[in-house]
Amino acid sequence: xxxxxxxxxxxxxxxxxxxxxxxxxxxxxxxxxxxxxxxxxxxxxxxxxxxxxxxxxxxxxxxxxxxxxxxxxxxxxxxxxxxxxxxxxxxxxxxxxxxxxxxxxxxxxxxxxxxxxxxxxxxxxxxxxxxxxxxxxxxxxxxxxxxxxxxxxxxxxxxxxxxxxxxxxxxxxxxxxxxxxxxxxxxxxxxxxxxxxxxxxxxxxxxxxxxxxxxxxxxxxxxxxxxxxxxxxxxxxxxxxxxxxxxxxxxxxxxxxxxxxxxxxxxxxxxxxxxxxxxxxxxxxxxxxxxxxxxxxxxxxxxxxxxxxxxxxxxxxxxxxxxxxxxxxxxxxxxxxxxxxxxxxxxxxxxxxxxxxxxxxxxxxxxxxxxxxxxxxxxxxxxxxxxxxxxxxxxxxxxxxxxxxxxxxxxxxxxxxxxxxxxxxxxxxxxxxxxxxxxxxxxxxxxxxxxxxxxxxxxxxxxxxxxxxxxxxxxxxxxxxxxxxxxxx
Ligand code: ADP
Numbered sequence: 001x002x003x004x005x006x007x008x009x010x011x012x013x014x015x016x017x018x019x020x021x022x023x024x025x026x027x028x029x030x031x032x033x034x035x036x037x038x039x040x041x042x043x044x045x046x047x048x049x050x051x052x053x054x055x056x057x058x059x060x061x062x063x064x065x066x067x068x069x070x071x072x073x074x075x076x077x078x079x080x081x082x083x084x085x086x087x088x089x090x091x092x093x094x095x096x097x098x099x100x101x102x103x104x105x106x107x108x109x110x111x112x113x114x115x116x117x118x119x120x121x122x123x124x125x126x127x128x129x130x131x132x133x134x135x136x137x138x139x140x141x142x143x144x145x146x147x148x149x150x151x152x153x154x155x156x157x158x159x160x161x162x163x164x165x166x167x168x169x170x171x172x173x174x175x176x177x178x179x180x181x182x183x184x185x186x187x188x189x190x191x192x193x194x195x196x197x198x199x200x201x202x203x204x205x206x207x208x209x210x211x212x213x214x215x216x217x218x219x220x221x222x223x224x225x226x227x228x229x230x231x232x233x234x235x236x237x238x239x240x241x242x243x244x245x246x247x248x249x250x251x252x253x254x255x256x257x258x259x260x261x262x263x264x265x266x267x268x269x270x271x272x273x274x275x276x277x278x279x280x281x282x283x284x285x286x287x288x289x290x291x292x293x294x295x296x297x298x299x300x301x302x303x304x305x306x307x308x309x310x311x312x313x314x315x316x317x318x319x320x321x322x323x324x325x326x327x328x329x330x331x332x333x334x335x336x337x338x339x340x341x342x343x344x345x346x347x348x349x350x351x352x353x354x355x356x357x358x359x360x361x362x363x364x365x366x367x368x369x370x371x372x373x374x375x376x377x378x379x380x381x382x383x384x385x386x387x388x389x390x391x392x393x394x395x396x397x398x399x400x401x402x403x404x405x406x407x408x409x410x411x412x413x414x415x416x417x418x419x420x421x422x423x424x425x426x427x428x429x430x431x432x433x434x435x436x437x438x439x440x441x442x443x444x445x446x447x448x449x450x451x452x453x454x455x456x457x458x459x460x461x462x463x464x465x466x467x468x469x470x471x472x473x474x475x476x477x478x479x480x481x482x483x484x485x486x487x488x489x
Pocket of ligand 1: 443
């Protein structure tokens with residue numbers, strides 16, 4: 001039972017007693033009895049006390065209602081997590097508390113609103129930063145060059161897949177680890193570290209930004225294959241001009257280097273190959289001019305040598321020009337519907353006298369082909385002739401050369417195969433025979449050659465006609481070269 005209820009109950013008892021006393025005194029007085037004044041005094045006092053209690057109860061109930069209303073409003077705010085003002089009815093003493101409380105709540109509400117706005121702004125900024133970070137990462141990850149980004153403590157903070165593959169580490173496991181513990185390549189680690197420290201030691205300003213980028217050529221051994229890279233090392237700068245890290249980009253220049261090496265080799269090979277027949281021609285002409293050759297037979301022999309060497313020179317120049325024309329794309333290509341079997345037949349006719357001279361049997365397995373190809377007649381003829389002429393050249397007397405044609409309808413291809421029972425090619429030489437000027441060492445005695453025939457044939461078949469040129473061979477047993485060309489649609 002609350003205090004208010006207890007006081008209320010007591011008041012009701014006292015009011016009843018007071019009222020009964022008053023009624024009793026009044027009745028007695030009316031009947032002419034003498035009323036005991038002292039007792040009456042007590043009863044009146046009780047009545048007054050009861051009335052006072054009643055007034056207090058009414059006041060107390062008002063206060064209680066207001067306090068309840070404040071409590072429930074505060075509870076609601078707490079539940080809804082929203083600040084508002086405390087509303088009270090009337091204008092009693094409690095407003096002395098609610099007014100400063102409301103002022104306090106207003107200040108808190110404003111402060112919360114300010115903090116929420118700041119928080120929202122911070123979230124937006126963080127999302128923008130996150131999006132920019134992802135954007136940068138996406139760019140870095142899509143680059144085919146290897147990219148490594150380190151911070152000012154030389155720890156890895158970003159690396160793409162190309163870098164992981166090249167340097168053999170996992171970015172997920174290396175994040176924030178020092179490059180020392182992640183990258184095995186000591187020189188690369190040194191380069192990154194040097195770039196960072198040289199950037200830091202430069203005076204802040206324009207000079208520093210100019211000095212923070214350098215390109216270094218660096219070689220990395222990848223599974224036993226040395227690869228050359230251009231490593232671009234740049235310092236990452238803070239807006240204040242301080243070095244915050246290094247970006248290293250490794251661009252593979254192995255192929256470019258090989259090409260430039262091949263060009264140099266090609267030029268020196270060409271000059272060497274041209275010089276050999278030229279010096280021979282020059283020597284024989286000089287002997288003839290000096291009158292050193294007296295008998296007609298030797299003179300004729302010399303003329304024949306000169307003619308042969310001139311022919312070789314001519315072939316050489318023709319082949320070099322054809323290869324470079326195809327490579328540079330200036331070769332005029334006349335494509336027409338062509339029957340590969342017909343071209344193969346013509347080659348057999350042309351090569352037969354050469355084969356006969358060496359007592360080589362040509363086996364003609366050319367079957368009619370009903371699927372035409374779209375190709376340059378002269379070029380395809382040249383390609384098959386090169387293979388047939390090689391087969392005859394590198395087959396000892398009495399051997400056989402088989403020329404056949406076929407069709408692979410499933411793969412939409414026709415083919416021409418030239419196989420011989422000749423000297424064959426060892427597995428070490430096999431991958432190199434299509435290189436320009438490459439001749440198998442032991443074969444140079446067997447026949448004259450330029451080392452350009454197969455390179456040209458490959459260009460004609462693969463680059464110009466989208467076909468394939470295969471070889472299978474075994475030293476001492478013979479070789480089979482196959483040209484495969486797509487059927488015309
Ligand atoms: P070459 O003018 O020297 O014949 P090719 O480019 O036609 O130049 O051939 C390159 C080399 O490949 C030849 O020097 C030879 O050693 C080898 N070769 C080509 N065809 C055959 C073959 N049928 N049998 C054995 N070796 C061959």
